[in-house]
Amino acid sequence: MKPVPPVFFLEVKRQRTAPFWVHPSLQPLSDNSGAGATPGGVEEQQVENPSNDAMDSDEGNDGDEEDDDLIDTQFGADQLTFLEAMDEKIDMVGEFLKGLKYQRQFRDRRMLETLEREGASFFRLATACLRKEKRLTSTRGDAPSTWDPSTSSAMFYRARPARGDENT
Secondary structure, eight states: OOOOTTTTTHEEEEEESSSSOOOOOOOOOGGGGOBBBOTSBBBOOOOOOOOHHHHHHTTTOOOTTTTTTTTOOOTTTOOOHHHHHHHHHHHHHHHHHHHHHHHGGGHHHHHHHHEEEEEEEEHHHHHHHHHHHHHHHHHOOOEEEEEEEGGGGGGTTTOOOOOOOOOO
């Protein structure tokens, strides 16, 4: 097969029977090695190992253009960077917090019950993270264990500096 563009790996359809991979970008190196036509008129090809074929066709390339066609798929279809995704979550939680503060004046128990029921997992995560932070910044007591089941959800949460160490 001829080399395929990076978007191929996002769009290719895999089947359990031959042809195993179906995509319009799959083109044979020679015109007479086609496996058959699809209803749409696009040839379907069986590809055993496309990475080897792509490597063979890139021989002699000095590697300068390898990264030109890369597609970042880390956060899915919207292609957000880490900072954009994290800022989006922080903004949403901040706006929701403002809404919750507004709800206090109505003293509606149903809202509180709904918040506790629907937000239970978020509140467990927040509690675990804040508890971990408190234990890490405390000069008393044992440091939290890395593999402690009660803090496993907060494993990747990094504690803020102690109040005296903060730079406003």
